[in-house]
Amino acid sequence: MHHPQWQRTHGLQGMLAACSLAILLAIPTTSAAEPRTYRIDPDHFAVSFSVAHAGYADVIGQFLEASGEFVYDEARQELMSGSATIQAASVFTNHERRDEHVRNSDFLDTERFPSIEFVADTLTDIEGQRGRLSGDLTLLGETHPVTLEVTLNKAARYPFGHEQHTLGISATTTLERSQWGMDYAVDNGLVGDEVDIRLEFEAIRQPPE
Template structure:
């Protein structure tokens, strides 16, 4: 039997293959394979080093996220549905009970970004002579010079200044209320009750909103019966409405 070292040594000589053939086909095949294994290989090819993935700076990433967020933000115009707009108020009467009243004619619109809760603009107009307290004589009195002075100042106007969100559905709205020819700032607590596609009828995206505030009517020159306490100076105001995206 031929040792492996001898076989390896023999395989490197030029005479190795003829001798192997003389020894037999199987032996010749083994020597040929060994010879191929021990022949110096060609130049070794190395894979090029991998390039490190480019690093994205925090600033660049932040800018991209901000741009994406800005692209999703959208200011939309809304019109308050006059069929679903209630403006109510209540005021103390001689300390016994509150008189509750409504304004039956009001309209409004605003521009609002639901994603960022930013209010771009807003305006509400109320017809002074549409006041209703379920008592005709009292309504005539409220329309007169002692209170709303509807003859000389037919419209109550609120113009929004700024909405400050207090949570996902609440906020504080500031603006200017013009009444009886005087304009003073007011602040309202606002709640977004629902924002969704209307389930029937117009089927448009709709916001449902509640807003409340409390006014001192004497700030607008309505000081009738304040000193003697027959009619309260503080007036609680509530607005309930549905606003349709345009």
């Protein structure tokens, strides 16, 4: 037969345990799925391209100024929204006269169209760390759909500097520039129509709003 004091003590412990469990269940855990905003780190964002030059070799270039952010549920691998902006006049191919030509109306027409815009739509066909990102690309005032092959390289707390949770991402696609009305030297084969695009960037998770 239990002593009355033992019953009172263990009855109180049971009540405290039940209350503690209720409190813990009411607190959201960090592992729960939650969409968060990720902002591309401008110090770790590279946009490169390559295009055939008269059949001899590819010209490789970069855009040196770009920005963007997206809303992403990392636990569920779901993209809610996203966009990126490239400053067209920041194009660089390591040749000053060629860069001036690429900026003029034969190619990017940067005075009339200073930015290149990408608006993300859906992330699909996810297998492991890979997927396909669909969206709309606006170039030279025209908007057409594009699909990028995306790889999530790493998702972890940054080991130095800002020390925030960061995603490392690679993405590639191939465009036909004539689809956006950029058809200079396509017919005579001096400049290729297909342009291979590669993006490498780190995106920093922002504090919850």
